[in-house]
Amino acid sequence: MNLNNAVIRIKNLRLRTYIGIKDEEINNKQDVVINARIEYSAVQAADTDDMSKALNYRTITKDIIQLVENNRFSLLEKLTAEVLAIASAHPAVKFAEVEIDKPYALRFADSVSLTLSVHKN
Known part of the structure; x- marks a missing residue:
């Protein structure tokens, strides 16, 4: 079978972590949406219907949850880079974003977000 790339999307994974540099942010967990x-x-x-040949999104999600909930981050850039490393770790991954x-990070804004991506050969 000749298939193009499969795309897995993890949508709106809502977690809590310590993120930021202000005292209030350092001392209180905040919501993040991944x-x-x-x-x-x-x-x-697709050819074999064998789970060992597939990318296990459940394992990826568990690893992301463990990282986010059990660590502290000053910068959104660092948190995003570490989550991206988990999302792109499997050798079969060709692209990850x-x-x-960070909801309510700015007054009058719903959220502030940061996006990082990686292309692999």
């Missing part, structure tokens, strides 16, 4: 897009070749998984929103 969206990830992961592209990989699904040829073997992560966007993390």
